[in-house]
Amino acid sequence: MSDEAQxxxxxxxxxxxxxxxxxxxxxxxxxxxxxxxxxLAIVIALLTEALGFFAEVPxxxxxxxxxxxxxxxxxxxxxxxxxxxxxxxxxxxxALALPVGLLTAIYLSEYASPRVRSIxxxxxxxxxxxxxxxxxxxxxxxxxxxxxxxxxxxxTFNILxxxxxxxxxxxxxxxxxxxxxxxxVPDSLRNASYGLGATKFEVSTTVxxxxxxxxxxxxxxxxxxxxxxxxxxxxxxxxxxxxLPEASSIGGLPFVSPTSLFDQFLEPGMTMTVAIVNLAxxxxxxxxxxxxxxxxxxxxxxxxxxxxxxxxxxxxxxYREEY
Amino acid sequence: MATDTTxxxxxxxxxxxxxxxxxxxxxxxxxxxxxxxxxxxxxxSYDAFxxxxxxxxWYVVFLLTLVAPSAGFLWYVRDRSTVRSSISGVLSxxxxxxxxxLGLVVVLSIIVGPDVWFAxxxxxxxxxxxxxxxxxxxxxxxxxAGTAAGxxxxxxxxxxxxxxxxxxxxxxxxxxxxxxxxxxxxxxQAAILLxxxxxxxxxxxxxxxxxxxxxxxxxxxxxRGHSLAVALVxxxxxxxxxxxxxxxxxxxxxxxxxxxxxxxxxxxxxxxxADSDSRLGLAFPLVVLAGLFAGRLVVDVLGVAxxxxxxxxxxxxxxxxxxxxxxxxYPAIIGSVFIIVLVAVFTVVFGVGAAVFLEEYASSSGPVGxxxxxxxxxxxxxxxxxxxxxxxxxxxxxxxxxxMGAGTVIVAALTxxxxxxxxxxxSAQEAIRSVPDDMRQAGYGMGATRWQVIKTVVLPEALPGxxxxxxxxxxxxxxxxxxxxxxxxxxxxxxxxDGVFSRVTAMPMQIYGWAFYPDPGFRHGVVxxxxxxxxxxxxxxNSVAIFVRNRYERST
Numbered sequence: 001m002s003d004e005a006q007x008x009x010x011x012x013x014x015x016x017x018x019x020x021x022x023x024x025x026x027x028x029x030x031x032x033x034x035x036x037x038x039x040l041a042i043v044i045a046l047l048t049e050a051l052g053f054f055a056e057v058p059x060x061x062x063x064x065x066x067x068x069x070x071x072x073x074x075x076x077x078x079x080x081x082x083x084x085x086x087x088x089x090x091x092x093x094x095a096l097a098l099p100v101g102l103l104t105a106i107y108l109s110e111y112a113s114p115r116v117r118s119i120x121x122x123x124x125x126x127x128x129x130x131x132x133x134x135x136x137x138x139x140x141x142x143x144x145x146x147x148x149x150x151x152x153x154x155x156t157f158n159i160l161x162x163x164x165x166x167x168x169x170x171x172x173x174x175x176x177x178x179x180x181x182x183x184x185v186p187d188s189l190r191n192a193s194y195g196l197g198a199t200k201f202e203v204s205t206t207v208x209x210x211x212x213x214x215x216x217x218x219x220x221x222x223x224x225x226x227x228x229x230x231x232x233x234x235x236x237x238x239x240x241x242x243x244l245p246e247a248s249s250i251g252g253l254p255f256v257s258p259t260s261l262f263d264q265f266l267e268p269g270m271t272m273t274v275a276i277v278n279l280a281x282x283x284x285x286x287x288x289x290x291x292x293x294x295x296x297x298x299x300x301x302x303x304x305x306x307x308x309x310x311x312x313x314x315x316x317x318x319y320r321e322e323y
Numbered sequence: 324m325a326t327d328t329t330x331x332x333x334x335x336x337x338x339x340x341x342x343x344x345x346x347x348x349x350x351x352x353x354x355x356x357x358x359x360x361x362x363x364x365x366x367x368s369y370d371a372f373x374x375x376x377x378x379x380x381w382y383v384v385f386l387l388t389l390v391a392p393s394a395g396f397l398w399y400v401r402d403r404s405t406v407r408s409s410i411s412g413v414l415s416x417x418x419x420x421x422x423x424x425l426g427l428v429v430v431l432s433i434i435v436g437p438d439v440w441f442a443x444x445x446x447x448x449x450x451x452x453x454x455x456x457x458x459x460x461x462x463x464x465x466x467x468a469g470t471a472a473g474x475x476x477x478x479x480x481x482x483x484x485x486x487x488x489x490x491x492x493x494x495x496x497x498x499x500x501x502x503x504x505x506x507x508x509x510x511x512q513a514a515i516l517l518x519x520x521x522x523x524x525x526x527x528x529x530x531x532x533x534x535x536x537x538x539x540x541x542x543x544x545x546x547r548g549h550s551l552a553v554a555l556v557x558x559x560x561x562x563x564x565x566x567x568x569x570x571x572x573x574x575x576x577x578x579x580x581x582x583x584x585x586x587x588x589x590x591x592x593x594x595x596x597a598d599s600d601s602r603l604g605l606a607f608p609l610v611v612l613a614g615l616f617a618g619r620l621v622v623d624v625l626g627v628a629x630x631x632x633x634x635x636x637x638x639x640x641x642x643x644x645x646x647x648x649x650x651x652x653y654p655a656i657i658g659s660v661f662i663i664v665l666v667a668v669f670t671v672v673f674g675v676g677a678a679v680f681l682e683e684y685a686s687s688s689g690p691v692g693x694x695x696x697x698x699x700x701x702x703x704x705x706x707x708x709x710x711x712x713x714x715x716x717x718x719x720x721x722x723x724x725x726x727m728g729a730g731t732v733i734v735a736a737l738t739x740x741x742x743x744x745x746x747x748x749x750s751a752q753e754a755i756r757s758v759p760d761d762m763r764q765a766g767y768g769m770g771a772t773r774w775q776v777i778k779t780v781v782l783p784e785a786l787p788g789x790x791x792x793x794x795x796x797x798x799x800x801x802x803x804x805x806x807x808x809x810x811x812x813x814x815x816x817x818x819x820x821d822g823v824f825s826r827v828t829a830m831p832m833q834i835y836g837w838a839f840y841p842d843p844g845f846r847h848g849v850v851x852x853x854x855x856x857x858x859x860x861x862x863x864x865n866s867v868a869i870f871v872r873n874r875y876e877r878s879t
Contacts, residue, residue, distance in 0.1 A: 017466060020466075024774045028684055029684070031674075031680060034744070035702045035748065042708070045720060046712075104349065104356075112353075127357065127360060129795075129799075131803070131804070132804065133804040133834050133835050134857065136835075138364075141850070171355075172356075200342055226707075228709075229709025230709075231710065231805035236835070280714070280718070306708070309707040
């Protein structure tokens with residue numbers, strides 16, 4: 001302090017210090033504002049280019065078109081095959097990661113000793129820390145050949161392998177958020193249930209899981225959102241062939257038989273993220289329709305993941321049990 | 324509760340089968356992902372280290388000389404927590420020190436160059452230190468000096484950056500700041516007179532040794548700090564004749580290795596050498612090292628077939644090539660380090676700034692509170708945006724709108740900074756939030772202003788948490804590929820970047836580029852080796868982060 005008077009000057013008079021305080025306040029505010037600017041920039045960048053695209057290609061054609069061929073004539077921009085590929089990869093990944101993640105969370109929160117938990121939890125985090133490009137390489141070079149032993153008709157690039165790898169990648173997302181929710185279930189609920197004669201299995205499945213359901217659902221949604229946005233692993237493993245399954249018509253409604261749907265897992269596919277990367281790798285001229293289509297898919301992807309994240313937040317907050 | 328009971332004698336027996344099956348099912352689920360990843364990574368290591376060429380005898384030799392003694396050592400100390408924490412500490416320091424040394428060599432001698440470093444560092448730091456010294460020793464009522472030093476730190480950096488930009492664009496004409504930057508020209512001449520080792524000795528080694536001495540002295544009350552400083556300087560000079568025999572390592576690089584690797588290791592050893600349990604832990608790396616040498620010696624003597632590793636010195640020092648035997652990661656490693664250093668600077672400044680604002684300044688009520696809540700929701704949503712969308716942002720903003728060159732260092736660094744900024748902010752907020760409020764109140768009670776409390780209480784207390792979060796976020800940035808593809812980073816660049824505007828490639832880009840090569844030499848050789856390199860860097864970063872966190876947890 002600069003005051004050297006014998007009697008303390010409580011009235012202030014810290015001229016320079018006031019200026020300095022305001023300066024730092026403003027500086028920190030600018031830093032915080034940067035994140036808002038980033039969001040704005042993302043929205044503006046995606047919207048301006050996507051609007052240019054939709055001026056040429058009607059939104060309805062984009063959303064219902066069944067062929068994706070931005071560079072090879074006849075040029076068509078139908079997003080359905082990309083949505084189909086994304087849904088397939090995400091479904092496969094979710095089928096693996098959601099049950100496994102949930103069981104993992106139950107084990108960590110209910111069964112594991114503190115020592116085991118202190119080893120398992122960081123080990124699970126490792127799964128999320130491996131770069132996705134490494135996962136892609138692992139899938140293409142080691143997992144797909146291994147799968148071809150079980151499914152001889154599997155192609156070099158296929159959805160199944162991609163689903164499994166993406167599934168492994170998102171396990172920790174499900175398990176860590178679900179486990180947080182389960183750990184915050186108060187012990188009094190568990191003890192009440194034990195007092196009524198319930199076994200540990202019953203306490204876990206009929207008390208802890210239902211009490212933590214908001215956290216579990218929110219973790220599921222976040223993990224699926226992550227799987228939808230996953231890029232590199234899918235680019236390397238799933239290949240780049242925009243496919244739709246053969247659909248027959250039953251009673252005027254398109255119908256895809258389950259077996260042909262399963263066969264699609266063994267075939268290459270193309271997700272929205274793969275389409276973005278493929279267009280970016282190929283040389284496309286600025287302001288061309290293909291360049292703008294990049295942002296149209298990006299906008300679709302951004303909107304889907306943003307909505308899912310918001311729903312996940314909402315579920316976690318709205319349906320949280322208060323103890 | 325409907326329990327499975329057999330009601331033969333009143334109280335009944337509960338069936339345990341279902342519960343036991345369920346417990347093992349959950350355990351199996353927990354292990355599924357970890358085990359699958361472990362299997363896949365063991366295949367990668369098998370390929371990267373070329374273990375298929377090794378004879379069974381080779382495995383036996385190393386099992387006996389390396390694995391058995393190390394495992395025996397760990398088993399012997401299994402119940403002594405001091406020894407175990409000392410082992411993990413010294414391993415983290417070794418891994419982290421290697422990274423720091425690599426970073427110093429890349430940044431100071433490859434990217435910046437010794438003379439420019441000398442001129443810039445003295446031009447920026449000289450007046451800063453003078454101002455701080457004035458406030459501390461001459462006139463301790465000069466509250467403006469600290470702020471002035473901070474402002475000069477910023478202005479000096481901007482001035483030198485503008486100067487460099489003018490040089491990059493080939494404008495040797497008079498810059499508007501010539502009068503201000505004139506001392507810099509003189510310093511540049513002085514640097515040339517000093518030579519590379521002289522520059523590093525004065526500007527890096529001496530400050531590092533003094534810092535190490537002060538740090539050790541502040542942690543222990545004897546004179547170990549001084550002996551450490553003397554030992555470091557002696558080792559530096561004594562090893563010069565030895566270093567001169569290795570053509571790959573110049574004297575300048577050696578000095579940087581001393582600063583980045585030996586100094587932290589020395590500090591750790593000096594602080595832990597007094598306690599006998601800790602000393603035992605320090606011996607673990609020696610056991611491993613001795614095992615490696617002994618195994619190698621035995622293999623040489625017996626003439627056993629050795630593995631033919633793809634992961635070797637050649638891989639780390641050669642450029643990209645279409646033939647597997649010549650292919651290397653050198654430009655990609657330099658590129659990644661360059662990008663990450665810039666990302667670290669950007670994200671620490673803005674991330675910590677934003678976190679301080681949200682935790683210390685923002686009020687939670689009124690219109691300001693609404694803005695704050697909006698910023699908070701916005702940040703957590705940004706963290707969930709797919710990385711490829713950030714690539715689109717970089718493409719539209721930096722390449723098309725601002726016209727920066729495709730595939731350059733600066734564009735990659737800015738894009739990745741925006742990508743990890745939300746993660747850094749969130750983790751920094753958590754670190755700041757965990758500082759107990761009593762400490763702040765104590766500061767205010769002594770009449771400190773808000774900034775003084777932040778500077779002297781909050782930030783020092785939160786620093787380990789901030790560091791841990793930032794390092795983990797940087798680990799995410801170093802592995803990101805999708806955004807790099809979109810901003811035009813090439814996967815085949817055969818030279819290392821020499822400035823922020825030069826084209827660059829990065830380790831994950833190189834792996835992506837090679838992944839599709841059908842040649843088995845790439846598929847089961849070079850790419851696994853590249854993957855191992857990337858994972859080794861990540862392992863080193865994460866172990867440093869965990870080390871920092873553990874120390875912090877112990878001290879509170």
